Amino acid sequence: MLPLLLDQVSFAVNGKIIVDRISVEIGSGPRTVILGPNGAGKSVLMRLCHGLLRPSAGRIAWRGPNEGRGRQAMVFQRPVMLRRSAFSNVLYGLKLVGVSRAERELRAGDVLDAVGLSEVATRPARVLSGGEQQRLALARAWALNPEVLFLDEPTANLDPNATRDVETIISQIRAGGTKIVMTTHNLGQARRLGDEILFLSHGRLVERSPVEQFFRQPASAEAAAFIRGELPWT
Amino acid sequence: MNDLALAFKEAFNLIGHLEAELREIVTLSLEVSLTAVAAASVLGLPLGAALAVQRFRGRRGVIVVLNALMGLPPVVVGLFVYLMLSRAGPLGELGILFTPAAMVIAQTILITPILAALSRQVIEDAWEEYREQLRSLGAGPLTAALTLLWDTRFSLVTIVLAGFGRAAAEVGAVMIVGGNIDGVTRVMTTAIALETSKGDLPLALGLGIVLLSLVLALNAAAYWVKEAAQRRYG
Numbered sequence: 001m002l003p004l005l006l007d008q009v010s011f012a013v014n015g016k017i018i019v020d021r022i023s024v025e026i027g028s029g030p031r032t033v034i035l036g037p038n039g040a041g042k043s044v045l046m047r048l049c050h051g052l053l054r055p056s057a058g059r060i061a062w063r064g065p066n067e068g069r070g071r072q073a074m075v076f077q078r079p080v081m082l083r084r085s086a087f088s089n090v091l092y093g094l095k096l097v098g099v100s101r102a103e104r105e106l107r108a109g110d111v112l113d114a115v116g117l118s119e120v121a122t123r124p125a126r127v128l129s130g131g132e133q134q135r136l137a138l139a140r141a142w143a144l145n146p147e148v149l150f151l152d153e154p155t156a157n158l159d160p161n162a163t164r165d166v167e168t169i170i171s172q173i174r175a176g177g178t179k180i181v182m183t184t185h186n187l188g189q190a191r192r193l194g195d196e197i198l199f200l201s202h203g204r205l206v207e208r209s210p211v212e213q214f215f216r217q218p219a220s221a222e223a224a225a226f227i228r229g230e231l232p233w234t
Numbered sequence: 235m236n237d238l239a240l241a242f243k244e245a246f247n248l249i250g251h252l253e254a255e256l257r258e259i260v261t262l263s264l265e266v267s268l269t270a271v272a273a274a275s276v277l278g279l280p281l282g283a284a285l286a287v288q289r290f291r292g293r294r295g296v297i298v299v300l301n302a303l304m305g306l307p308p309v310v311v312g313l314f315v316y317l318m319l320s321r322a323g324p325l326g327e328l329g330i331l332f333t334p335a336a337m338v339i340a341q342t343i344l345i346t347p348i349l350a351a352l353s354r355q356v357i358e359d360a361w362e363e364y365r366e367q368l369r370s371l372g373a374g375p376l377t378a379a380l381t382l383l384w385d386t387r388f389s390l391v392t393i394v395l396a397g398f399g400r401a402a403a404e405v406g407a408v409m410i411v412g413g414n415i416d417g418v419t420r421v422m423t424t425a426i427a428l429e430t431s432k433g434d435l436p437l438a439l440g441l442g443i444v445l446l447s448l449v450l451a452l453n454a455a456a457y458w459v460k461e462a463a464q465r466r467y468g
Contacts, residue, residue, distance in 0.1 A: 052369055052370060073371075076366065076370075080367035082385055083385045083387075083467045084385075096377065097372060124467040125468075127468040
């Protein structure tokens with residue numbers, strides 16, 4: 001299904017422009033990190049890519065073989081768990097994409113094992129800790145064996161230990177051949193998990209660079225200011 | 235005062251011995267109202283779920299009307315069902331006027347809007363929280379509605395019991411379409427009205443006490459179920 005092509009994509013709500021004429025091609029391969037200050041339009045851009053929002057203008061298309069929405073998954077900043085066991089939460093996602101019952105149980109067991117939640121598989125998902133819930137959300141997405149995984153600030157609400165667990169799992173998913181696209185406003189995380197940076201400011205794509213180059217020598221003044229921790233927009 | 239004390243004493247006597255007449259009336263009341271609440275649940279809860287997740291023209295109007303119908307006066311429902319089922323009415327052929335079946339129909343009409351309107355509210359609140367996650371996992375409106383019905387099940391129990399309380403406590407509708415025929419369509423509320431007007435206070439009081447106890451016990455059970463479930467499932 002990759003590459004994903006955005007052509008002059010805009011998104012506005014009640015006349016307020018949130019994403020402003022972004023054109024970009026996101027290919028398989030490098031881990032893409034969408035970086036930018038709060039309110040830059042990162043989350044909205046990701047929702048547009050994932051298909052949760054329709055652009056007000058412009059075009060979004062999957063250009064690779066297996067056209068259409070295909071195998072993609074998304075993990076949200078605040079995971080939404082269904083009122084059932086952790087195990088059943090993973091089964092639910094698999095059932096919706098039509099995986100057979102036997103296969104579902106097998107895969108759910110495997111991913112819960114991989115994210116270290118086998119012990120609590122039968123516990124109700126909503127009583128798990130924040131970190132466990134986010135790992136469960138990753139497991140639910142991972143089980144689908146997606147070609148692309150979108151992650152929206154996956155560690156924004158987590159403590160350092162839980163953050164490390166989540167980053168490890170993301171690297172494992174990536175090692176299985178899944179394309180990673182994530183938003184963050186954490187520079188350290190962008191460095192650790194990213195190969196290329198899409199830098200957004202005020203809804204516009206200001207810069208796209210390999211991660212090393214971005215941090216060493218940002219091409220735009222906004223990015224440079226963001227890296228220095230300055231806030232020119234206040 | 236003395237009369238009242240005496241009436242209470244006799245009332246408890248009646249309940250204590252569970253006299254045949256009292257037992258018959260209580261049993262019929264429960265049969266009619268439980269059947270009505272079952273039918274209203276089958277109709278009202280899916281309707282509430284559908285209204286919660288589906289967007290269509292005129293949806294607001296439907297919701298306003300539904301909310302207004304929660305306040306349907308039982309006598310008006312009784313009159314309407316009476317007109318439908320009377321010999322000259324469109325459903326007169328059925329010959330079920332003045333039978334428990336007619337009472338079930340009237341109570342079902344009375345409480346279906348209550349279940350639909352209240353469940354719509356609960357499920358729509360849940361939908362706000364679940365929408366992006368469910369759509370991301372590929373759930374269509376039908377799957378989403380079913381998932382939400384199951385995930386809000388503990389709140390729905392309370393709503394169903396509120397419906398039962400309304401059905402068991404109303405007198406106007408069952409009086410009109412049932413006719414309060416001794417041994418056939420006499421239920422607790424119609425018996426209380428009749429016995430009070432006849433001056434047989436002990437039986438009226440006894441029935442009143444049974445009715446109150448039933449409603450109290452049910453609500454206690456509902457509260458307990460919800461509390462326990464929330465502790466367990468979060």
